Amino acid sequence: MSVYVVGDIHGGLKALIQVLNKVEVKEGDTLVFVGDYVDGWSEAAQVVAFLMQLSDKINCVFIKGNHDVWCENWLESGHVDLTWYMHGGKETMESYAGFSEEEKKEHLEFFKNMPLYHIDNENRLFVHAGFTSMHGVEKEIFNQSFYFDRTLWEMALTMDKSIEEGSQFFPKRLTHYKEIYIGHTPTTNFNCGVPMQAFNVWNVDTGAAFKGKISIMDVDTKVFHQSDVLPSLYPNEKGRNKD
Template identity: 40%
Template structure:
């Protein structure tokens, strides 16, 4: 069984399909670790979740946007107006539109997100977590909110990495994270970034980058087209369409 990892497709179903096709992913035999945030941004959250549900060996990790979506579709966000407005402007509106205004999320889609793990460790000691963790604590003692939201882990080790300062995290063979787009740290870092044992998988699919998928064992990487070119008349989370950025208004 081959093992693959991807993250943060944010409603970009077309990009997800491209990645799976390029790596010749077998939905019945291969395993996919998805490090959260399949929702919010581009227009095809429904299609994306339906695709993930077809993968026999799927391990889905909870992302901060996933938690927002669960909160909205279970009614918990109803009394949190400011949080709801923030979510809607950060890609949530596209998710609502994907399912239909005032319509519920299908139970099987909601169940996938509700049952998502805050972290996962494989039998060969590889850790997957959406945002990062406090390395001074055992992973199980980390607060779930920090695991899916806090960027301190990435900031700390990216600073050491760019300063060429040695560091090690003894507890795990490798650590895969999403959440922080590599292109937000360095606009030229358009592929997954490996910092010692840490591998950052979010390559900006929600914004101007591509979606990436990696073979966990060979480390080969495949990428989609820039996701905004697959949805050229949608603003996504960029607040500007590909057509407008390139002077075309006829879409």
């Protein structure tokens, strides 16, 4: 049984279907999505509908990202957060134009049921952004850290490569899990178009919201596949201009 992790999607349904078609998911396999299904390209609502249908056929775990929190709040209250609107919310709202109120309620429940993190039976952690507690995710005080924190990734990136686990200088945050899989911070920010590793942290957000791709990776073999760059699939759209 294989476990695949899928990076940020940001409304790019064409890219999502493209990358899923590059792997042969078998019965008993699991797809773990690290969040941010909406906000960016024009098919956000369609992505959510597709994922809901996919979960009826394949074992899926849908982690909640910060953009999903914003969309959930809008679906529930109708309130348009200005920050969200400027960071892809406008396109997401427009994508829901053809959806009934009943369908929107179903999507709202889908968002509400998303976990903030997932730990599998191999002690691998999947979370959208990160966490701040040195004692691990179960001791995290601020839930927003799970979908906003960048310090976990920044710490792993900037650590001295000579520091070994067991050293008094090795960060306790990294000792609780065999591996940690995140999205949220595009690897394209570091001039890298593929999944990046820093110690036991893997970042699979390869910039789909902007000019990058959607990535899927087998967490056991580390073999990954990617879609085409999103602007080539949505040539008449701009995607997001800011993170």
